[in-house]
Amino acid sequence: MPIYLYWGENEFTLQKAVASLGDRVLDPQWVSFNYTQIPADQPDAIIQGLNQALTPPFGAGNRLVWLMQTTLCQNCPEDLLTELNRTLPVIPETCVLLLTSRTKPDGRLKSTQLLQKYAQIREFSLIPPWKTEQIVQQVQQAAQEVGVKLTQKSVELVAESVGNNTRQLYSELEKLRLYAGIADKPLDVEAVAELVQANTQNSLQLAAAIRLGDTAKAIALVAQLLAHNEPSLRIVATLIGQFRTWLWVKLLMEAGERSERTIAQAAEIGNPKRVYFLQQEVKSLSVQQLVSTLPLLLELEVSLKQGAEEISALQTKVIELCCIFQ
Incomplete structure (x- = not known):
């Protein structure tokens, strides 16, 4: 499916998902021709993005059009809704349209309902600080992704230190990975306490x-x-x-x-x-x-x-x- 809607306040993980999507659909040698970012404050941003999404890519790979911080799922005039109805069903498979927003889509709007029909929608919300079990799970998953081995106590200490700050989490885990080097032994609490910056004021x-x-x-x-x-x-x-x-x-x-x-x-x-x-x-x-x-x-x-x-x-x-x- 060539249409994606990413929304949520967790800007770090959202940006990682955008980068991953770009790596997947774009040919590195043709990025300058086939990758377009359109800020929300640009005149006629949505119309421009829809038109770009209908344009076949140059050379190898696909085209990626990114409508940044769009308000399409919070406010959609009738003329834009008409354009969406006309464009979304006919976007070619070689073109990818990405819409991002910090705000949750309004399910009552026809534009949101249309995107629910045609787009893959992903939420990137911060874990509430009081949901400590979910934060611990996030640390465990991120540690596996980064490639650093931690004891259970170390995982809990990292979770306590960084809270729901995903950007800091990955920064601290990368630091721990470099410190651990090629060692197979999981890092203990003492090592984590020395290296991880504790955001104790939570x-x-x-x-x-x-x-x-x-x-x-x-x-x-x-x-x-x-x-x-x-x-x-x-x-x-x-x-x-x-x-x-x-x-x-x-x-x-x-x-x-x-x-x-x-x-x-x-x-x-x-x-x-x-x-x-x-x-x-x-x-x-x-x-x-x-x-x-x-x-x-x-x-x-x-x-x-x-x-x-x-x-x-x-x-x-x-x-x-x-x-x-x-």
Whole structure:
């Protein structure tokens, strides 16, 4: 199929997929003739891209036309929809049309429905920071891809150090691969700790500091997160996810549920073995304390979306949240 739609916020893996597609369809000696990148802000970008996609390639290999950061799946005027209907079914097999966007396609739009019919669609979203099991799996897969052997403890340390930052993950794994050389022995925790740059200021640590009522540490973590350019809304999303998980675990404990598998399923926890540790974290907390956090986090999310000053809004609500657990 000569049409692809890649979307998502994980720019690093999306760019890798674009490069892989180019390697697959383009002849290296004819790239300058057959590879076209069209930015979204270019006049008539979509029409230009569709016309290019109908043009047979020169020489060997195929043609690749890349419509970058297109808004076609968020807003599509009637005249563009007409062009899509006319063009997509007749793009030749020797031409590849690639559309990319950071934003999820709007399934209600006819343009999106048309692409669902004719295109291969792939999502490139960042793993939420609180889904630690998925981050560990991502590290394992990336390590295999890069060709570096790690112990299970080393995998977990890398996951803890880089979080869901895919670009940093591959950078650190490449560093570890060069360090390991041709050794067959997996790298241990000590080697990883010396080489991997730990991004210790993460939102899960902020959630833990709030749970412990440690206001000073929580305020410091807010400042460090913002200094590392962590988006404020992503911080809030992580906090909401973590406190909801803690609330679910506590409610099920209070209800007398003992099965870790049942609790994991109800709380959407990927690894049932993690339930034990979550139970220890909420053991000394009350349901009411955990319930009280959610309205405050919702207020914080709304205020940030309405344009409130980030550091002031975050610090104020973090102080209020810490007070709940003191």
